[in-house]
Amino acid sequence: xxKVGILRYFSHLDWQNTFLKALGRSNLKVAFSYGYxxxxxxxxxxxxxxxxxxxxxxxxxxxxxxxxxxxVKSELEKVLPRGxxxxxxxxIDKTALSIEDSVYWAEYKISIFDKTLYDFExxxxxxxxxxxxxxxLIEKKTKKGLTKTIDVKSSIGxxxxxxxxxxxxxxxxxxxxxxxxALMNLIAPDVIFDITRxxxxxxxxxxx
Amino acid sequence: xxxxxxYNSSLHKCFKPYQYVGGEFLSYxxxxxxxxxxxxxxxxxxxxxxxxxxxxxxxxxxxxxxxNYMCDRVYAPETDFIPEPLYALESxxxxxxxxxxxxxxxxxxxxxxxxxxLDMAGIPFKNSDRCENDPIIIAGGPCAFNPLPMADFVDVFxxxxxxxxxxxxxxxxxxxxxxxxxxxxxxxxxxxxxxRWSASIGGRVxxxxxxLKKETAATSYPIPFSSSVQDRAVVxxxxxxxxxxxxxxPGHVTLPVRERDAQEIIDISKELVENTGYDEYSLLSLxxxxxxxxxxxxxxxxLDFNEKKVSVxxxxxxxxxxxxxxxxxxxxxxxxTMTLAPEAGSQRLRDVIKKNITQDQIxxxxxxxxxxxxxxxxxxxxxxxxxETVEDMEEMANLLSSIRYRSKLLKKxxxxxxxxxxxxxxxIFVPKPFTPFQWCSQMSxxxxxxxxxxxxxxxxxxxxxxINYSDKYLSLLEAVLTRGDSNLCKYIEALxxxxxxxxxxxxxxxxxxxxxxxxxxxxxxxxxAQKSYDTNSVLPWDFVDVGLSKEWLQNEYNSAFCxxxxxxxxxxxxxxxxxxxxxxxxFNVKKVMAKPYIASEKAQILxxxxxxxxxxxxxxxx
Numbered sequence: 001x002x003k004v005g006i007l008r009y010f011s012h013l014d015w016q017n018t019f020l021k022a023l024g025r026s027n028l029k030v031a032f033s034y035g036y037x038x039x040x041x042x043x044x045x046x047x048x049x050x051x052x053x054x055x056x057x058x059x060x061x062x063x064x065x066x067x068x069x070x071x072v073k074s075e076l077e078k079v080l081p082r083g084x085x086x087x088x089x090x091x092i093d094k095t096a097l098s099i100e101d102s103v104y105w106a107e108y109k110i111s112i113f114d115k116t117l118y119d120f121e122x123x124x125x126x127x128x129x130x131x132x133x134x135x136x137l138i139e140k141k142t143k144k145g146l147t148k149t150i151d152v153k154s155s156i157g158x159x160x161x162x163x164x165x166x167x168x169x170x171x172x173x174x175x176x177x178x179x180x181x182a183l184m185n186l187i188a189p190d191v192i193f194d195i196t197r198x199x200x201x202x203x204x205x206x207x208x
Numbered sequence: 209x210x211x212x213x214x215y216n217s218s219l220h221k222c223f224k225p226y227q228y229v230g231g232e233f234l235s236y237x238x239x240x241x242x243x244x245x246x247x248x249x250x251x252x253x254x255x256x257x258x259x260x261x262x263x264x265x266x267x268x269x270x271x272x273x274x275x276n277y278m279c280d281r282v283y284a285p286e287t288d289f290i291p292e293p294l295y296a297l298e299s300x301x302x303x304x305x306x307x308x309x310x311x312x313x314x315x316x317x318x319x320x321x322x323x324x325x326l327d328m329a330g331i332p333f334k335n336s337d338r339c340e341n342d343p344i345i346i347a348g349g350p351c352a353f354n355p356l357p358m359a360d361f362v363d364v365f366x367x368x369x370x371x372x373x374x375x376x377x378x379x380x381x382x383x384x385x386x387x388x389x390x391x392x393x394x395x396x397x398x399x400x401x402x403x404r405w406s407a408s409i410g411g412r413v414x415x416x417x418x419x420l421k422k423e424t425a426a427t428s429y430p431i432p433f434s435s436s437v438q439d440r441a442v443v444x445x446x447x448x449x450x451x452x453x454x455x456x457x458p459g460h461v462t463l464p465v466r467e468r469d470a471q472e473i474i475d476i477s478k479e480l481v482e483n484t485g486y487d488e489y490s491l492l493s494l495x496x497x498x499x500x501x502x503x504x505x506x507x508x509x510x511l512d513f514n515e516k517k518v519s520v521x522x523x524x525x526x527x528x529x530x531x532x533x534x535x536x537x538x539x540x541x542x543x544x545t546m547t548l549a550p551e552a553g554s555q556r557l558r559d560v561i562k563k564n565i566t567q568d569q570i571x572x573x574x575x576x577x578x579x580x581x582x583x584x585x586x587x588x589x590x591x592x593x594x595x596e597t598v599e600d601m602e603e604m605a606n607l608l609s610s611i612r613y614r615s616k617l618l619k620k621x622x623x624x625x626x627x628x629x630x631x632x633x634x635x636i637f638v639p640k641p642f643t644p645f646q647w648c649s650q651m652s653x654x655x656x657x658x659x660x661x662x663x664x665x666x667x668x669x670x671x672x673x674x675i676n677y678s679d680k681y682l683s684l685l686e687a688v689l690t691r692g693d694s695n696l697c698k699y700i701e702a703l704x705x706x707x708x709x710x711x712x713x714x715x716x717x718x719x720x721x722x723x724x725x726x727x728x729x730x731x732x733x734x735x736x737a738q739k740s741y742d743t744n745s746v747l748p749w750d751f752v753d754v755g756l757s758k759e760w761l762q763n764e765y766n767s768a769f770c771x772x773x774x775x776x777x778x779x780x781x782x783x784x785x786x787x788x789x790x791x792x793x794x795f796n797v798k799k800v801m802a803k804p805y806i807a808s809e810k811a812q813i814l815x816x817x818x819x820x821x822x823x824x825x826x827x828x829x830x
Contacts, residue, residue: 009225010433013434018233021431022485024486024516025482025483028454032517040517051219051220081231135701192216
């Protein structure tokens with residue numbers, strides 16, 4: 001699925017909330033968890049930070065019935081907000097790996113929002129400067145509220161500059177994930193970038 | 209420049225940017241340029257509060273359903289986002305370009321926020337400073353019943369139910385395009401029964417009464433992308449409340465009682481849940497379990513909703529209307545907490561406020577809930593009620609302690625797993641216009657503090673009882689503003705100029721600013737809050753006619769102060785028989801009660817099965 005347009009202003013939790021309400025409006029028979037507070041069995045995949053767009057969001061939905069992929073797609077299209085486009089629907093086995101377990105890397109397209117404030121050459125220079133250094137240190141807040149500095153060098157995959165944009169593969173999900181906005185904040189603090197997640201990759205860097 | 213180009217960097221810097229971009233599911237997004245009347249519904253509080261307001265939802269739908277009119281929305285932005293100028297969410301057009309801006313006045317503390325929003329929109333905040341091209345500023349909602357403290361800033365007030373009135377406003381605005389501003393205002397307030405009032409015209413005003421119709425019920429409304437307060441499908445099942453507890457303003461100003469038919473409630477609920485995708489619905493009214501068909505309605509809806517895992521919630525319950533079947537029906541999909549409202553701790557005080565419940569009823573209700581699996585029960589109380597003394601607080605502590613004691617016995621006897629937790633919320637009494645207590649003074653802050661401290665000290669020794677209470681300064685300011693007259697306009701203006709904004713939020717409420725500003729203007733806040741009026745004097749808000757006869761209010765006031773240990777604990781109310789309050793005869797209207805309704809056989813079987821399964825589960829637990 002995509003998450004573009006005004007949907008970039010919604011956090012992952014809001015996105016989840018919106019998606020579940022949309023499912024509630026559809027005619028799909030979604031499975032519910034048991035217990036005191038039944039919830040739809042839906043897994044929304046790897047969180048996308050606020051202000052980022054995505055062309056490759058993954059969602060697992062457990063349904064009660066075995067229906068055709070095309071029906072699922074058309075049912076979803078009827079209820080989803082603008083900016084959330086269903087790209088494809090695939091049946092997966094109940095025993096298939098969860099999204100969290102299959103996603104290791106993601107590719108991002110990063111471009112400058114306002115080129116009058118920050119030009120592309122400066123962007124290339126600063127990016128190379130940061131990415132070429134031996135250590136790339138990022139401060140992170142731990143759950144206890146303390147700040148911890150970690151080296152994220154190993155979380156950065158291949159990158160290239162193309163069409164006035166940076167295409168970069170970063171670790172996501174398991175291990176030491178690196179957020180694209182956190183990296184950009186290191187390269188050029190206070191500059192606003194348009195960040196789009198373009199694809200998810202497996203451990204062996206195959207596109208999912 | 210397009211909106212997103214202009215605001216992208218501000219949106220990046222603010223908290224919760226979703227509230228400034230609009231585009232919610234089920235929002236109308238009508239074309240601004242094509243509309244004959246452009247109405248902006250303004251809510252002087254944060255988005256997450258405003259988006260779920262039922263009144264705004266109803267009026268927004270009604271205007272937008274009209275082909276030629278468009279209604280857009282605007283909420284008070286948080287302080288980290290400064291729009292230049294303030295715009296409406298859907299069209300992104302400046303507020304200044306609209307024909308009418310309608311403010312929803314829900315609570316007094318939001319008054320300065322109204323002025324700030326007008327200022328952000330580039331509209332003069334004073335009626336007298338606005339020019340011909342500025343929008344007409346109107347306001348409605350519960351606080352509009354006493355319009356005086358805001359009279360300098362709002363052109364026209366809508367008193368009472370808005371359903372009919374709002375469309376009349378749009379029509380008059382359409383017809384008076386091009387006419388001078390004052391002429392528009394005059395036309396809006398024209399007629400004895402318009403229900404609209406302007407300080408520039410003055411005179412008396414009679415509240416409007418709308419009937420609950422299927423066509424005017426909100427069956428779809430903008431769904432926030434994020435969660436908000438009251439994030440559920442809300443169905444109004446009745447308006448008005450026949451209990452008329454003596455402190456309660458909504459119970460007195462929304463008469464007569466009008467109930468919706470059961471089948472209509474069922475249809476609306478289904479339609480609403482289907483439209484919105486919510487997994488929870490709420491049957492709303494001032495006192496939901498006074499609606500005789502409520503159990504049957506929930507049973508019938510359960511047929512459809514249990515399978516879809518759509519659960520029901522109810523607002524706080526009246527203790528005398530409480531029944532276990534209802535409590536069990538409510539928890540058939542998801543378990544929710546139960547809230548009961550005894551309001552006062554001692555029998556004497558409950559008689560003073562005409563709560564019409566006895567201590568035994570309270571004990572029964574709480575213990576029945578406990579025995580049936582609710583180990584946490586919420587209770588609402590009011591502190592600082594007229595004639596309250598420390599003895600009443602002592603009795604409240606005794607009540608809580610005896611509930612706990614009885615629950616312990618029950619735990620042993622029935623071998624229950626959890627012990628009972630009671631969470632009590634104390635609010636501080638505020639005398640409100642149009643209630644029998646409108647003449648009463650508010651207890652001094654020191655007095656209330658002493659009472660609360662006494663109770664806290666007593667309760668600290670009772671295990672499992674937690675007490676939360678509201679800010680006493682807020683209650684004092686509320687008392688001043690709600691009974692205020694037009695002398696307070698300068699106070700509101702001064703507060704706004706001092707930067708008071710979103711003051712009902714703890715982080716934005718600075719008590720010193722409110723008190724210092726009053727001092728500078730020679731306004732004695734304590735004296736105003738504690739002022740008691742003679743029952744024969746003319747009150748500032750007497751020009752607003754809500755239908756209650758003065759004589760009846762005076763009688764109620766006198767009976768409250770005549771209560772002693774021999775008084776009846778339960779007296780007749782409008783719920784059971786006519787009490788001659790005057791509303792029906794004055795307006796020539798009638799109480800509308802729903803026809804008795806029995807759920808279908810299938811629904812009855814399902815409810816029985818459900819109960820049986822629960823009984824089995826409970827035995828399992830033991």
